[in-house]
Amino acid sequence: MGPEEQEAMKLILNASLAATVFAWNRARREDVLTSIQCGFSFLHISIPISDLHIYDKLKTNREQVLKQLEHTIGLAKSHGCRVSVGAEDASRATCEQFLQVAELAARLGAERIRYADTIGRLDPFSTYEKMLPIMAACPIPVEFHGHNDFGLATANTLAACQAGTQYASTTIAGIGERAGNASMEEVAQALRVMFHYQTTVDSQKTNQLTKMLEQILDRTSENFFNQPVMKPYFRCPHPYN
Amino acid sequence: MVRPPIFVDQTLNQGLKQNLSPDQLAELVRYMTELGLTDADIQVAAWQSLGRNFMPPFAQYRAVIDPCVHQVENACKSGFKIVNIAIFYHENVETDSLLLALVTAKRLGLNTVLQIRNASELSTQAIGDFVASLEWSGLDSIMFCDEAGLLDPMTTYHTCMELKKRIAVELEFCAYNKMGLATANTLAALRAGIRKVTTAVAGIDSYAAFEEIVLGYRFLLNQPIEISSNLAPLSRTVVSCLGREVAVNKPIIGHHVFAHESGIHVDGVIKNPELYEPFAPELVGLSRRLVIGKHSGTASLKAKFLSWNLPLTDFDASLLLGIVRRKAINQKSPLNDCQLIDLYDEMLGRGLGCEAGGDEICRAEKKYSLSIQRYGMVNKRPVLFSQRRKSWQ
Numbered sequence: 032m033g034p035e036e037q038e039a040m041k042l043i044l045n046a047s048l049a050a051t052v053f054a055w056n057r058a059r060r061e062d063v064l065t066s067i068q069c070g071f072s073f074l075h076i077s078i079p080i081s082d083l084h085i086y087d088k089l090k091t092n093r094e095q096v097l098k099q100l101e102h103t104i105g106l107a108k109s110h111g112c113r114v115s116v117g118a119e120d121a122s123r124a125t126c127e128q129f130l131q132v133a134e135l136a137a138r139l140g141a142e143r144i145r146y147a148d149t150i151g152r153l154d155p156f157s158t159y160e161k162m163l164p165i166m167a168a169c170p171i172p173v174e175f176h177g178h179n180d181f182g183l184a185t186a187n188t189l190a191a192c193q194a195g196t197q198y199a200s201t202t203i204a205g206i207g208e209r210a211g212n213a214s215m216e217e218v219a220q221a222l223r224v225m226f227h228y229q230t231t232v233d234s235q236k237t238n239q240l241t242k243m244l245e246q247i248l249d250r251t252s253e254n255f256f257n258q259p260v261m262k263p264y265f266r267c268p269h270p271y272n
Numbered sequence: 273m274v275r276p277p278i279f280v281d282q283t284l285n286q287g288l289k290q291n292l293s294p295d296q297l298a299e300l301v302r303y304m305t306e307l308g309l310t311d312a313d314i315q316v317a318a319w320q321s322l323g324r325n326f327m328p329p330f331a332q333y334r335a336v337i338d339p340c341v342h343q344v345e346n347a348c349k350s351g352f353k354i355v356n357i358a359i360f361y362h363e364n365v366e367t368d369s370l371l372l373a374l375v376t377a378k379r380l381g382l383n384t385v386l387q388i389r390n391a392s393e394l395s396t397q398a399i400g401d402f403v404a405s406l407e408w409s410g411l412d413s414i415m416f417c418d419e420a421g422l423l424d425p426m427t428t429y430h431t432c433m434e435l436k437k438r439i440a441v442e443l444e445f446c447a448y449n450k451m452g453l454a455t456a457n458t459l460a461a462l463r464a465g466i467r468k469v470t471t472a473v474a475g476i477d478s479y480a481a482f483e484e485i486v487l488g489y490r491f492l493l494n495q496p497i498e499i500s501s502n503l504a505p506l507s508r509t510v511v512s513c514l515g516r517e518v519a520v521n522k523p524i525i526g527h528h529v530f531a532h533e534s535g536i537h538v539d540g541v542i543k544n545p546e547l548y549e550p551f552a553p554e555l556v557g558l559s560r561r562l563v564i565g566k567h568s569g570t571a572s573l574k575a576k577f578l579s580w581n582l583p584l585t586d587f588d589a590s591l592l593l594g595i596v597r598r599k600a601i602n603q604k605s606p607l608n609d610c611q612l613i614d615l616y617d618e619m620l621g622r623g624l625g626c627e628a629g630g631d632e633i634c635r636a637e638k639k640y641s642l643s644i645q646r647y648g649m650v651n652k653r654p655v656l657f658s659q660r661r662k663s664w665q
């Protein structure tokens with residue numbers, strides 16, 4: 032985390048939001064300490080759990096990664112922080128590998144684990160199939176984090192909810208790395224309309240929020256083909272150009 | 273799922289709705305053919321307004337009409353070989369005119385498709401019974417539409433499986449993106465063994481996006497299908513023919529979908545692209561991009577400059593990173609390559625000389641900065657700038 036990001040983090044914390052704000056960390060001592068320094072009392076600590084990421088990216092082995100997780104959770108806990116654990120690239124790991132991390136996390140006092148489909152390679156059917164055995168055995172609540180590389184982030188998040196995951200990871204208008212993540216409006220709307228969930232998401236306010244975001248990102252909201260759930264995929268050339 | 277799916281396109285129809293000129297439409301048709309899209313639904317009236325000299329419709333073009341004998345004859349006269357009769361089904365639906373239209377179409381030697389626009393609101397029982405009552409007219413296929421966007425992928429799959437058992441004619445599927453589920457539902461229908469699905473290039477007009485279905489069919493359903501090596505550029509061209517621009521984050525074809533910004537992702541992609549890419553960008557005619565912005569790390573900067581044959585030292589990279597991050601935060605977006613080069617030049621003090629023209633100090637600075645770069649002493653250079661630039665603050 033650079034100084035500018037730390038500044039931003041502090042601003043978010045000081046905005047005294049009703050939401051629970053937590054900081055994303057790699058399983059590294061320096062990350063955890065910086066977050067604590069910024070004033071966070073809830074930390075998300077992420078490790079990759081697929082062989083590909085462990086051997087090709089971190090160039091280490093599974094024992095080492097788990098040991099690192101153990102140390103960083105211990106460090107966070109010793110500062111009195113609440114902890115959530117992230118399992119990066121879980122969709123390319125096995126169910127057993129995920130549960131191994133979940134059990135370790137639970138034993139160390141983490142209260143939630145995130146299942147990340149890091150490259151968006153799941154479809155709703157495989158999501159459901161993979162989440163069912165996990166939900167049956169996982170000792171702590173699970174959060175599903177989908178990516179939109181095949182345009183399926185919303186559908187996958189819904190399928191995970193159908194399989195029983197307690198948390199859905201979403202972003203406003205689905206912004207995110209590459210093709211983005213699941214969009215909060217779409218997931219909330221679909222859960223409300225199709226599965227009759229009670230959500231606290233106010234659709235009018237999310238529309239305002241989406242518009243605000245589009246202004247900030249310079250994506251105009253015209254030409255969305257009257258979709259009630261907006262997805263800023265197209266934009267019109269500026270009328271005066 | 274042995275034979276590849278057939279895509280019934282709606283993009284051309286959108287072009288007709290937007291009153292594109294015959295030349296523009298002919299161009300559009302050329303691009304669509306290049307994409308392998310030869311089946312399309314067409315509004316007959318709009319097609320006829322192009323005049324008699326416009327190209328005859330392809331054999332697989334389907335005239336979308338109301339259940340009316342006059343319109344069937346009209347479509348036949350315009351050269352269509354297939355009619356797509358669109359209806360809303362309800363309990364007291366008028367079947368006489370529909371049957372008459374179907375029979376007339378058959379008599380004229382046309383293939384017939386019945387489009388049930390509100391099919392997702394009906395029970396499979398109701399659809400099955402309704403279709404059974406029409407079968408004697410020689411109906412060729414049923415197009416199941418989800419105009420209200422009520423379906424989720426699981427329901428789509430089960431509905432399609434059940435309907436396939438209930439009806440004897442071919443079943444087609446058409447999803448709408450009201451809930452952002454058009455792609456997921458269309459793939460679910462393909463999984464259920466449906467062969468003809470409705471799509472539009474880049475998902476225009478709230479249909480399922482053609483590119484997402486093609487790639488999803490290949491990589492998620494693991495079925496063989498030909499992927500045009502020019503898929504993304506062609507799709508973008510089609511969208512620009514319609515006067516629109518594809519958003520940067522549009523899956524498969526957007527400008528940003530193979531862009532990597534955060535330090536962790538860039539570091540990973542440099543080691544092995546498979547870490548953060550579901551398939552190689554070249555497969556759809558795109559290339560990987562390293563984006564430099566506020567989430568960048570020194571690894572990204574070094575990789576970016578190395579790609580321009582300008583290796584950065586650790587010190588330079590971390591110095592430049594601070595400047596880059598501040599700039600990206602200020603402008604609330606990543607930096608483009610020109611901005612990056614400008615900042616780099618500024619850091620080395622090159623930009624100042626040019627701006628100040630004949631200024632003696634600046635010229636000295638410029639000369640100095642160039643010479644120290646030559647001798648590899650960049651890191652030891654003291655700050656010599658006569659003025660601080662705004663972008664530095």
